[in-house]
Amino acid sequence: MFTSHAPRLAKILGLALSSAFLGGAVAKADIVSDIQNAKSGTTINVSGTYSITTRINVPSGVTVTGPATFNFNGASAGFVPGNNTRLNQLTVKNVNGVGIYIYGTSGSIINSCIATGNKNTGIQIQGAGAKNNTIQYCQSYSNIDTATLGQNADGFAAKFSTGTGNVFKNCLGHHNSDDGWDFWQAGAAVTVTSCNAYNNGSLSAGNGNGFKMGSSGMNLAHVMTSCKAYSNSGTTGCGFTQNGNTGATKIISCSSYSNKTKDLLTNCVLSGGSSMQY
DSSP, X not given: OOOOOXXXXXXXXXXXXXXXXXXXXXXXXXXXXXXXXXXXTOEEEOOEEEEXXXXXXXXXXXXXXXXXXXXXXXXXXXXXXXXXXXEEEEEEEOOSXXXXXXXXXXXXXXXXXXXXXXXXXXXXXXXXXXXXXXXXXXXXXXXXOTTTTTSSOOSEEEESSOOSOOEEESOEEESOSSOSEEOTTOSSOOEEESOEEESOOOSTTOOOOSEEOOOTTOOOOOEEESOEEESOOSXXXXXXXXXXXXXXXXXXXXXXXXXXXXXXXXXXXXXXXXBOOX
């Protein structure tokens, strides 16, 4: 019978051995504290699955890199980035609010992340200071708010007085209870490139638009390039809708098909062979 001499060796050397060295399970470090106390320029590497009960405020200039899954178990928000942060290959789920919440901060890159199973929007940019943020290669799906029968949980959003320079590219927004993308009361034009929105509007009161490009009283010329919207339903179920926004939005090489209702485009510039559902 083999007997490990590790404990005896540790005693001789005056070392405290970890359970990993002895072959046992390893308790995960306090990842929330590790991230929130990190200094600008630091990269926090994460892996596996973390069970979290509070939001994680990422300090400015900090990078968090997976792949890893963060199960927030009903926290009011998930990741809340500071200025110039980087989130890479993170899955954010089961938040009681927004999954990744860029609130009033700038210069962040959210790369190859997944937001799913949250009770509000998966990835949202909001506030006057929220500018020059890039969301790329991300997927946001099955975000559903049952309290309002699906009216709030979008895949992606840029809402409520956002600043300039916000970009979404190469992202998928699908099977959310409200819209794939929502620019309700955004403060500046948003650029969306090579993004697809489909099968949104899964609850009775959700609008279910693919791309909702504003709201009444807005005059913002968003730029949509090489985007597709299809199979969206809900109470409205447009592929693309300006939703009262009068800005001359540019729609370049986009397509819309098999949605519940026709696209609502009141002042758009179509080019590049865009095929819309009128």
